[in-house]
Amino acid sequence: MSFTLATWNINSVRLREPIVLKLLEEEAPDVLCLQECKSPVEKIPTEGFAALGYTHVIARGQKGYNGVAIFSKMPIEDVGDKDFAGLGHARHVAGRLENGVTVHNFYVPAGGDKPDREVNEKFGQKLDYLTEMRDWFSAERPEKSILVGDLNIAPREDDVWNHKQLLKVVSHTPIEVQHLAETQEAGGWIDITRQDIPEGQLYSWWSYRARDWDAADKGRRLDHVWATPDISNAGHSSRVLRAARGWEKPSDHAPVFASFDL
Structure with a gap:
């Protein structure tokens, strides 16, 4: 079974429904994972997606903030979600494909502007969220799983436009990179994007x-x-489908793709 998966922080699925449809029409991934849907589940515009063959939907949502959804051409079973750090946010959902592969879709907190939990509660929440992810993966040790999403951290020096300038900027600080590395190591996760593209600058987000x-x-x-x-x-x-960042009324993120032969 071969399938292609895409992940995209859409920054409002209702506002940007036209470019989601464009992506599905032009790229036709088998599974699309969206983050920051900013919509209650019942108000996600599923009709147009279903018309293109994406009839299987698993989502967690809330009004105006956060939200994660998995759209699939293939049957997929809802296998739950976790409220890491007890934030009460819709930031995680998981589905299991018929081949037994579990897909985890995550939207890790952005962390605010100041990389100091003493003065910025959101930064502390981000670190706590990652710590609980780490502990869960350490305890459960996932198998036959794919994890995708906006993890809100650029871990490598060539994952940012200027490593030195961004060392004190939220998303690339050493403490965040360390937390992400510990989370990745706890689950034994392999970075598929960098497995395929091991060298060179690579981005998926550009500021508005x-x-x-x-x-x-x-x-x-x-x-x-x-x-x-x-x-x-x-x-x-x-x-990375960089061109999508330039589409009409774009998200500030571009979709990231990978294919799997299983």
Whole structure:
């Protein structure tokens, strides 16, 4: 069984329904995981997606914030969610495909502006969220699983446009990178994107603040595709669809793709 999976922080699925449909029409991934849907589940616009063959939907939502959803052409079973750090946010959902692969879709907290939990509660929440992810993976030790989503951390020096300038900027600080590394190690997760594209600058997010995001190219790789070691060798064809950042009324994130032969 071969399938292609995409992950995308859409920054409001209702507002950006047209570009989600564009992605599904032009790229046709078998599974699409969205984050920051910003919608109650019952108000997610599923009709257009279903018309394109995405008839299987698993979602967790809330009004105006957060929200995660999995759209699939293939049957997928809802296997639950976790409220890491007790935030009461819709930030995780998991589904199991018929081949036994579990797909975890995550939206890790962004962490606010100041990388100091003493003055910025959101930064503390982000670190606590990652710590609880780490502890869960350590206890459960996932198998035959794929983890995708906006993890809101660019871990490598070549995952940001300027490593030195961003060392004190939330998403690339050493403490965040360490927390993400511990979470990854606890589950034995393999970074599929970097397994396929081991060298060079690679980004999936460009700020709305840039006048010309494409020319400035001050990006960060915040969106990730990981897999457990038992299926990581089946992953291939990773790419970031950079062009989507330039579509009409875009998200500030671009979709990240990977394919698996299982």
